[in-house]
Amino acid sequence: MIPILSFSEIIELILKVLIFPGLAFPLLFAMIVIWFERKFLARIMLRIGPLHVGPLNRTGLFQPIADFLKLIQKEIIVPDNAYKILYNAAPIIASIVASMSVAFIPYAPKPDGGYWMIYYTPWSLLVILAIFTARPFIMVGAGWASNSKYCTLGAIRAALQLLAYEVPIALSLVSIVIMSRTFDLAKIVEAQSSIWFIILQPIGFIVILIAMMAELSRRPFDIPLAEQEVVFGWPTEYTGTQFALVMVSEYFDLCAVTSLITVLFLGGWSGPAIPILNDVSPILSGVFWFLLKMAILTVIIIMGRGIYPRLRIDQLLDAGWTLLIPLAIIQIIITLFTAQWWIPLLGGV
Amino acid sequence: MSIMKLSMGPQHPITGHFRFILDVDGDLVLKLEPDIGYTHRGIEKLAEKRTYLQNLPLIERVNSYCDSVGTMLGYLEAIEELMGLEVPERAKYLRVIAAELNRIASHLYAACLFSVATGLETMLMWPINDRELILDLLEKLTGQRITYTYPTIGGVRFDMSEGFKEEALKRLDYLEKRTEDYYKMLLWNHTFQIRAKNVGILKPSDAIRLGIVGPNLRASGVKADVRKDEPYEVYDRFDFSIPTGKNGDSYDRLEVRFKEVEQSINILRQAIKDIPKGPIKKWAPPIVPKGEVYTRVEAARGEFGYYIVADGTMKPYRLKMSPPSFRNLIALPYLCRNVPLADVPVIYISLDLIPMDVDR
Numbered sequence: 001m002i003p004i005l006s007f008s009e010i011i012e013l014i015l016k017v018l019i020f021p022g023l024a025f026p027l028l029f030a031m032i033v034i035w036f037e038r039k040f041l042a043r044i045m046l047r048i049g050p051l052h053v054g055p056l057n058r059t060g061l062f063q064p065i066a067d068f069l070k071l072i073q074k075e076i077i078v079p080d081n082a083y084k085i086l087y088n089a090a091p092i093i094a095s096i097v098a099s100m101s102v103a104f105i106p107y108a109p110k111p112d113g114g115y116w117m118i119y120y121t122p123w124s125l126l127v128i129l130a131i132f133t134a135r136p137f138i139m140v141g142a143g144w145a146s147n148s149k150y151c152t153l154g155a156i157r158a159a160l161q162l163l164a165y166e167v168p169i170a171l172s173l174v175s176i177v178i179m180s181r182t183f184d185l186a187k188i189v190e191a192q193s194s195i196w197f198i199i200l201q202p203i204g205f206i207v208i209l210i211a212m213m214a215e216l217s218r219r220p221f222d223i224p225l226a227e228q229e230v231v232f233g234w235p236t237e238y239t240g241t242q243f244a245l246v247m248v249s250e251y252f253d254l255c256a257v258t259s260l261i262t263v264l265f266l267g268g269w270s271g272p273a274i275p276i277l278n279d280v281s282p283i284l285s286g287v288f289w290f291l292l293k294m295a296i297l298t299v300i301i302i303m304g305r306g307i308y309p310r311l312r313i314d315q316l317l318d319a320g321w322t323l324l325i326p327l328a329i330i331q332i333i334i335t336l337f338t339a340q341w342w343i344p345l346l347g348g349v
Numbered sequence: 350m351s352i353m354k355l356s357m358g359p360q361h362p363i364t365g366h367f368r369f370i371l372d373v374d375g376d377l378v379l380k381l382e383p384d385i386g387y388t389h390r391g392i393e394k395l396a397e398k399r400t401y402l403q404n405l406p407l408i409e410r411v412n413s414y415c416d417s418v419g420t421m422l423g424y425l426e427a428i429e430e431l432m433g434l435e436v437p438e439r440a441k442y443l444r445v446i447a448a449e450l451n452r453i454a455s456h457l458y459a460a461c462l463f464s465v466a467t468g469l470e471t472m473l474m475w476p477i478n479d480r481e482l483i484l485d486l487l488e489k490l491t492g493q494r495i496t497y498t499y500p501t502i503g504g505v506r507f508d509m510s511e512g513f514k515e516e517a518l519k520r521l522d523y524l525e526k527r528t529e530d531y532y533k534m535l536l537w538n539h540t541f542q543i544r545a546k547n548v549g550i551l552k553p554s555d556a557i558r559l560g561i562v563g564p565n566l567r568a569s570g571v572k573a574d575v576r577k578d579e580p581y582e583v584y585d586r587f588d589f590s591i592p593t594g595k596n597g598d599s600y601d602r603l604e605v606r607f608k609e610v611e612q613s614i615n616i617l618r619q620a621i622k623d624i625p626k627g628p629i630k631k632w633a634p635p636i637v638p639k640g641e642v643y644t645r646v647e648a649a650r651g652e653f654g655y656y657i658v659a660d661g662t663m664k665p666y667r668l669k670m671s672p673p674s675f676r677n678l679i680a681l682p683y684l685c686r687n688v689p690l691a692d693v694p695v696i697y698i699s700l701d702l703i704p705m706d707v708d709r
Binding site: 041044045046047149152155157160219220222223226227228229230231305306307308309310311312313314315 | 353355361362363365373375392464465466467468470471473474475478534538540541543544557578587689692693
C-alpha cells in the first residue's frame with residue numbers, strides 16, 4: 001500500500017530528490033570540483049589553468065560547463081567490434097550507480113525528528129558498500145565490451161585493483177560498526193556527537209582514505225587509467241556524451257566517497273550552529289558543516305595528483321595486502337579492547 | 350593466458366614518433382621490438398647535395414629541439430680538422446658556453462619526460478619553466494630559442510651581447526638553488542623511488558658490450574666522457590668531474606643527468622670567467638680538401654660521431670652520423686624483456702631517446 005503524503009511532504013521529497021542531495025547536488029559538486037581541481041593543480045604546477053569562461057573575471061569558473069557542452073555536441077563513435085549493448089549502456093549505468101549512493105547518506109537532522117536524506121533504511125552502510133562494489137564490474141564490462149586491447153588491459157587492471165582496496169575498506173568499516181553497534185549511518189553520526197571517530201580510530205581513517213583513493217582511481221592509484229601505459233584504460237574508446245558521462249560518474253563517486261567518510265569519521269553534520277543559517281533552518285547549519293568537511297577531504301584526495309607519481313599494479317596489491325589489511329586488523333583489535341571504555345561515553349546509542 | 354601483440358605508438362601518449370611492438374602476457378611484456386623510421390628525413394643523403402656551409406642548418410635539425418649545438422660541434426670539428434683550421438680562442442669558449450647551456454636545457458627536458466612517464470605532472474611543468482630561462486639566455490647569445498645555427502665553420506656567428514655574463518651567472522645561481530627543489534620533489538620522493546629504482550638495470554659489462562654511450566653508460570658506472578677522454582674545443586682547461594651511477598637502473602640514469610647539470614653549471618661559470626678577448630671567427634674557404642675524417646663529441650645524449658669523406662669539392666662525398674640515441678636504442682629491447690607493462694615507459698624515457706635523432 002502506498003502511503004498518502006501530505007503537500008509539505010511532497011515538496012520536501014521533490015527538494016530532496018531534485019536539489020539536495022539528489023540530482024542537482026552531485027552535478028554541482030562535479031562542476032565545482034572539476035574547476036577547482038584544474039585551478040588547484042595549475043597552481044601547484046606553476047601554470048594558470050582555465051581563465052576566460054565564466055562570470056568572474058579571469059577565473060574560468062564555467063570552464064567545466066563549456067567542456068561538457070562541447071562534449072555533448074561531438075559524434076558518438078562505437079567501434080565495429082564492440083559488444084554494442086553493454087558498450088552503450090555502461091556509461092549510463094556508471095553515472096546512475098555512482099549517483100545512487102548519495103540517496104542513503106544522512107546530510108542533516110531535521111528539527112522534528114528524522115534526517116535529511118532521500119531514503120532511510122537502518123542498513124544504509126551495507127547498501128552503500130554494495131553500490132560501491134558494483135563500480136568495478138561496470139569498468140570491467142565496459143573494457144571488455146569495447147573489444148580493444150588497451151581497454152582490455154585497463155579493465156584487467158581495474159579488476160586487479162579491486163582486490164587491493166575492497167578488503168581494507170570492509171575491514172575498517174568493521175571497527176566502526178563495533179564502536180557504534182549499528183549499520184545505520186544516521187545512528188553512526190549520532191554516536192559521534194561527543195567525540196569523532198577520527199580521534200578514536202585514526203588508523204582506520206588512514207586506511208579507508210587510502211583505500212577509497214584507490215577505489216576512485218585517484219593519482220597515486222590511477223592505474224586502470226594510466227595514460228602513459230594503457231592510453232586511457234577502460235574508457236579509451238568512449239567519445240562525446242559517453243565520455244562526459246564516464247568523467248562525471250567519477251566525480252559522482254568522489255561526492256559519495258567524501259560524504260561517506262565524513263559520516264563515518266568526521267562526525268557528519270555535527271558542529272557549532274551557525275547563527276545566520278540557523279535562523280533560516282537548523283538543517284542548513286548541519287549541511288554547512290557537512291559540506292565543509294567534504295571539501296577538506298576532497299582537497300586531500302585531489303592533492304595526490306600534484307605530488308605523487310603513479311604506483312605499479314603489483315606495488316599497489318603489495319601495499320594493500322601487506323600494509324592496509326594488517327593495519328585495519330590492528331584497528332579492529334584495538335577497537336575490541338577499548339570499546340568497553342568508549343562506548344558508554346558515546347552519545348545517541 | 351595467451352600472448353597478445355600490442356602496438357604501442359606512434360599515436361600513444363608516451364612513445365613520441367616511435368612504435369613498439371610488444372608481446373604482452375597479462376601485464377608482463379615478454380618482448381619489445383622498436384619500429385623506427387617515422388621521422389626519417391634522409392639527412393645523410395641530403396647533406397651530399399648541399400655545400401658544407403648549407404649543411405649547417407640541416408645537420409642541426411637532426412636533434413633540433415634539444416641539443417642543436419652539441420650536434421653541430423662534431424660536424425664542425427670534422428671539417429675544421431680536414432681544413433687544418435685553427436678556430437680563435439674566444440670562439441672556442443663561446444662554443445663551449447652554448448653547448449653547455451644546451452646540455453642543461455636538454456637534461457631538464459629529459460627530467461620532464463621522466464616524471465611524465467611515471468605520472469607526476471608537476472615535475473613536467475617545473476623544469477620546463479626553468480628550461481625557459483636557459484632558452485632565453487641562448488636567445489640572448491644566438492638570437493634564437495631552439496635552432497640557433499650558432500657555431501659556423503671557423504668560429505661562431507655572433508659575439509656575446511652586453512650584459513650576457515651577469516645575466517647568465519644570475520640565472521645559473523638560481524638554477525643551482527632550484528635543483529634542490531627537484532631533488533625534494535622527484536628524486537627523494539619515495540613513491541618515485543619505488544617506481545624508478547631497480548627498474549631496467551643495465552650492468553656495466555652489458556652496457557659496454559651493447560655500445561651504450563653518454564649518461565646512460567655513465568649511470569652504469571663506466572667513467573667515459575669524450576670531454577675528458579679526447580678533449581675538443583677547450584674542455585681540457587676546465588675543472589669538472591664525471592658523475593657516475595652505482596646500479597645502472599632508471600633512477601641512476603636520471604640522477605646522473607641531474608648531477609651533469611651541476612657540472613655544466615660549474616663549467617659555464619669557469620668559461621664565463623676565463624673567456625679571452627679576440628676575434629670570434631676566422632675566414633674559411635668553401636672548398637674542403639680531399640680526405641676522410643672521423644670525429645666524436647659529447648652531445649647531451651652521449652657520444653656523437655661524424656664520418657666525412659671529402660672529394661675536394663664544395664660538397665661532402667659522404668656524411669655518416671652515429672647519433673647517441675640510435676646507439677642507445679639497442680638497450681631498449683634488451684631491458685624490456687619480462688618486465689611489467691608499467692615499466693616500459695619508465696625504461697624508454699630513462700634512456701632519453703629522441704626519435705628524430707634515431708631516424709635522421
